[in-house]
Amino acid sequence: MTVILACGNSTRGGLEAIAAARALGGPAAQVIYADLGKAAGDVSGFISHGADAVVAVTDAGLDARSVEGFTEVLHRLIGERAPSYVVMAGNKFGRETGPRLAERLKAACINDVIRIHGDGPSFERLVLSGNSVETVAPSTPGLTIVTIHPHSFEPLPADASRKGEVAEVKVAVKPSRTRLVEVKKRSTAGVDISAAQTIVCGGRGFKKKEDFQMLYDLAKVIGAEVGGSRPIGADLKWIADDKWIGLSGKEVKPRLYIAAGISGQIQHLSGIRSAKTIVVINSNKDAPFFKECDYGLVADLYKALPLLTEFCKRELKR
Numbered sequence: 001m002t003v004i005l006a007c008g009n010s011t012r013g014g015l016e017a018i019a020a021a022r023a024l025g026g027p028a029a030q031v032i033y034a035d036l037g038k039a040a041g042d043v044s045g046f047i048s049h050g051a052d053a054v055v056a057v058t059d060a061g062l063d064a065r066s067v068e069g070f071t072e073v074l075h076r077l078i079g080e081r082a083p084s085y086v087v088m089a090g091n092k093f094g095r096e097t098g099p100r101l102a103e104r105l106k107a108a109c110i111n112d113v114i115r116i117h118g119d120g121p122s123f124e125r126l127v128l129s130g131n132s133v134e135t136v137a138p139s140t141p142g143l144t145i146v147t148i149h150p151h152s153f154e155p156l157p158a159d160a161s162r163k164g165e166v167a168e169v170k171v172a173v174k175p176s177r178t179r180l181v182e183v184k185k186r187s188t189a190g191v192d193i194s195a196a197q198t199i200v201c202g203g204r205g206f207k208k209k210e211d212f213q214m215l216y217d218l219a220k221v222i223g224a225e226v227g228g229s230r231p232i233g234a235d236l237k238w239i240a241d242d243k244w245i246g247l248s249g250k251e252v253k254p255r256l257y258i259a260a261g262i263s264g265q266i267q268h269l270s271g272i273r274s275a276k277t278i279v280v281i282n283s284n285k286d287a288p289f290f291k292e293c294d295y296g297l298v299a300d301l302y303k304a305l306p307l308l309t310e311f312c313k314r315e316l317k318r
């Protein structure tokens, strides 16, 4: 039987890793989920979401940021459970720990996977800032370590009838070779934009911060979250740090994404790859975004946005 070790250090990351492990091994595989951080009492829920067994790794010295500690612990678990595959959550933990483990164990390592084909198996992953997808497969027999791309694998629905073993492992890891100096809280505006179903997003086509109010007015009428391009968030600070979208910002997958005054550079587009319907308003008919949208409006956003808001108000009776 194929044994797959799925690993994570957060609930969402863990659920996605389990879903990816199931996509890889099918119902016949034994999926063991290793959670690094939670106590045994808090991990049994992962069984109902597709794991056959859960190992809660707790300890002494296992700092939430300790990549060295995670590597140590997982190295040990892999030795004990002998999986054919390790599937790591699509977050910093997975991206940093997976390649370290692969190097230690001389295993194949495939990063940033968005889709798994069970025959073979082969793995699709994003390359070139998310602009292309390549398919790769391990070229050697033995262990393969896979890190997944965030939000690419939907957690499996809970099935309360599932049963499985829950174990707790206490480990003592060596002290980390790095030490934490400071943590600065990023500014947030409450709602997680990556989960929003409708998003209106503004870019440098807006002349000043106050003009963003036009986006908030439209958002209120259609029930959307407001985001921005990186210059708006990271440079101008017109929106909170967790509201800019793209390669180095948030990745979103709304049903409707409306972009106003955004040129559509690759780094922005890679954050909206999974949006269902994309609407672009830009005054320059040659803006690259027009090649990537479902509906494009060549117009001055200062004229178009108030008209669109009024239209939606009328149509939606709000």
Ligand SMILES: Cc1cc2nc3c(=O)[nH]c(=O)nc-3n(C[C@H](O)[C@H](O)[C@H](O)COP(=O)(O)OP(=O)(O)OC[C@H]3O[C@@H](n4cnc5c(N)ncnc54)[C@H](O)[C@@H]3O)c2cc1C
Pocket: 202, 203, 204, 205, 206, 228, 229, 230, 231, 232, 244, 245, 246, 247, 248, 249, 250, 260, 261, 262, 263, 264, 265, 266, 267, 268, 271, 281, 282, 283, 284, 287, 299, 300, 301, 302
């Ligand atoms: C490593 C790296 C990571 C990056 N990560 C990100 C990221 O995560 N997210 C991101 O967004 N960017 C990212 N960038 C930056 C990215 O390359 C672009 O510079 C950025 O997306 C441009 O933002 P913009 O479209 O708002 O501005 P611009 O490119 O300046 O575009 C403004 C647009 O507004 C239009 N416009 C002007 N006036 C009006 C008007 N009155 N009405 C309508 N349209 C108007 C213009 O025609 C133009 O197309 C990254 C860059 C690098 C190098």
